[in-house]
Amino acid sequence: MSLLRLGVVIVTMGTRPRELEALLTSVEVQQAPATRVILVGNAAPLTDMKFADNVTTVPLEENLGCPGGRNVGLRMLSDSGDVDVVIELDDDGLLVADDVFSTVRRLFAADPQLGIVGFRVADEQGHTERRWVPRLRARDPLRGGLVTSFLGGGHAFSMSMLNQVGLWPAEFFFGHEESDLAWRALDNDWKILYEPKLVLQHPATSPDRHAVYYRYTARNRVWLARRRLPVLLVPVYLCVWILLTMARTRSMSGIKAWWGGFFEGVREPCGLRKPMRWRTVLRMSRLGRPPIL
Known part of the structure; x- marks a missing residue:
């Protein structure tokens, strides 16, 4: 059985160059390499940085919002036909372990009905805020399992799931686009898994x-x-x-x-x-x- 092929989509407005560079480095050192990395510039030219050979930059003249920008990258990966699972990451996030992608690949390979895997988001001290845990009983962020939602900052999608239920609701621009996509996935009998072992380090900012x-x-x-x-x-x-x-x-x-x-x-x-x-x-x-x- 061939290994699932991984793609990555990152959307940036070009305002966090140091954080973005660190994130891309953490993507490059993953044990399971990504076939393609799509970096979408939401009204950002992306001309002031050097990127790895597998990074495709897509500068947009207009800010399409987070869901609209991500859709640009997702369509490119879908059209390429060489990606089975896509991982989306906030541009100010950081993968603190090098086995994140290999774990993602293993999880999707083990369950064909798995549509979405949500990462655990933690700040620089390893603390996960309650609003970052995708369940009502959020006291224990280390308790994984099947859930009804996921965080937009770090997650992975089955490309088969996206092809069936559709992409992000671009018209939302900002806010609740995760719920719209999650509800569509659940209504089409896909599973959403919260896996706290997959950690995306992210600043503890207020929405x-x-x-x-x-x-x-x-x-x-x-x-x-x-x-x-x-x-x-x-x-x-x-x-x-x-x-x-x-x-x-x-x-x-x-x-x-x-x-x-x-x-x-x-x-x-x-x-x-x-x-x-x-x-x-x-x-x-x-x-x-x-x-x-």
């Missing part, structure tokens, strides 16, 4: 450092519900998150931006609606996270 965080978070949450949930669950999901957001948000400007994004999500087209089956709702509930939280 609300982005100026558009509150607006896009609210808008995309509404779009997610409209696109993927059975009609009976849409108001339940949105009411739950309205209550949680109002309880957690301390910034009045943040609350104002959130409500602006919420009503934008209600008014604006959300894309093709294809709600998940009730069987998938039950499956997610059994995995510990029903699609209302």
